[in-house]
Amino acid sequence: MPLFRTAFGAALLVACLDDAAMATTQNVIFNGTVTATCTLVVATNGTMTASPDLQSLSSHNSGGSAGTATLTTTGGVSLSVDPVTLTTVPAADSTATTWTPTYSASGTHTIAETGASTALTVPGADLVSVHLAGTKGGSNRFATGNYQATVTLRCE
Template identity: 60%
Template sequence: MKYCILTAGLAVAACSIAQPALAATGNVTFNGTVAAICTLVVTNGSGTMTVSPDLQSLSSHNAGGVAGTITATTTGNVAISIGAPTAITVPPADVTPITWAPTYSVAGAHTVAETGASSNLSTPGVDTVTVHLTGTKTGSDIFAAGNYSATVTVTCQ
């Protein structure tokens, strides 16, 4: 009888060793969202305005003037725009009205001709945004001697 019990115990042990473990699997699903974004990096934040020969235009477009530049990197589906100049300073001797007109153009992944209006950048890419500022006088008014400055803000959203 001892022999029968021992044999039955070995048979149970042999069966538990011989069976392979059951395999288990699981899936992991990944999702991601990239929002429509635009980053701006100022590459030349010091534009220069020069006066025209008739002293009625002070502009980065005039001979010797220098535009400001910004690098825009976007995922697409954003709008780029330019704001009215702020922090305007004029010399005390200049007392007649000045009309300020900021403009910009875009070159690179997108092409936007010089404008002052908002523009859509529908596809991803990297662009150079060239920013100009012009101040004008009308009639017989002219720019007075002294330092002029203004800040133009470019927005991409």
């Protein structure tokens, strides 16, 4: 009798482990939403040098360099630069300077050098080069001393 009970129990256990029970699956749903985003990481600031005639102080001049930033976006944003408002000039410079900020980009988006706003419609990453040029007209010249300017690079 005990042998019968053991055999019956084992048979019942095997019956419980049928294929249908082993194959039961349940889906786990994952949802995610990515909204329009933009990340700007400034890598280097720029350097301006004076032209031989001292009427241009620019990152385009020989020895000058552009500032750089990396941009990562989902798309659906725009990139632009603001007119320069924050400048520091030496006391010896009392004449007006016209500051012109521009930028270009390479990577997912190719943007030729411009000062206008550019729509970035597709997602990707870019290296943005920021230039600044200061010019003087007439007989005015840049003076000896330290110049500093801030360019605002905007992603919105």
